[in-house]
Amino acid sequence: MSPATSDRPWHLLPVALLLVLWHAALGFDYLNERFHLVADAPALMAALPLDALWLKVVWAMAVWLGLLGAAFLLLADDASVLLIFAAAVAMLAVLGAFAAAGVTVALAGPLAVPGWHGMVAALALMPTLGWLYARGQKRRGVLH
Numbered sequence: 001m002s003p004a005t006s007d008r009p010w011h012l013l014p015v016a017l018l019l020v021l022w023h024a025a026l027g028f029d030y031l032n033e034r035f036h037l038v039a040d041a042p043a044l045m046a047a048l049p050l051d052a053l054w055l056k057v058v059w060a061m062a063v064w065l066g067l068l069g070a071a072f073l074l075l076a077d078d079a080s081v082l083l084i085f086a087a088a089v090a091m092l093a094v095l096g097a098f099a100a101a102g103v104t105v106a107l108a109g110p111l112a113v114p115g116w117h118g119m120v121a122a123l124a125l126m127p128t129l130g131w132l133y134a135r136g137q138k139r140r141g142v143l144h
Contacts, residue, residue: 008076008142019070019084019130026063042109044119049103055094062090066127073134078143081134088127095124 032038033045050056069083104116111119137143 009137012076012137012142013074015130015133016070016074019126020067020074022126023063023067023070023087027067030060030063042111044107044111047105047107047111049098049101049105055097058090058094062087062094062127065090066130069134070130073130073137073143076137076143078138080143081131081138084127084131084134088131091123091127095120 026044028037029041029044032041033043045059048059050059065083066087069080069085069087072080072083098120106112107116107119114122134143
């Protein structure tokens with residue numbers, strides 16, 4: 001067995017699956033907003049004030065680079081470090097723009113449970129902590 005597969009820690013799979021599920025949910029939300037796939041699905045992207053084109057582009061980068069990076073982490077590939085980092089920077093840029101504009105959004109349905117501040121914290125922390133985790137695994141030689 002190669003060192004990359006035999007020395008994988010037990011926590012790599014659960015963390016990678018959690019990141020894949022998180023970014024897949026954001027990806028579903030993105031696709032549902034663009035193509036109206038499911039009428040009654042909770043919509044985060046629709047609630048966000050993504051008025052400027054650059055906000056839409058950076059939001060899309062955060063969603064899709066995060067999903068790709070999480071999939072690469074699931075495969076224990078070191079490209080996940082860069083992809084998740086790019087997703088975290090993009091997400092923080094969007095959230096920073098919202099904070100600078102003083103935006104607060106009233107969320108509805110299941111998204112109202114954590115509230116706007118809880119959702120912002122989750123949107124900021126998931127890719128950032130995912131990047132820190134992937135970077136640590138890369139430094140330990142787990143990712144190839």
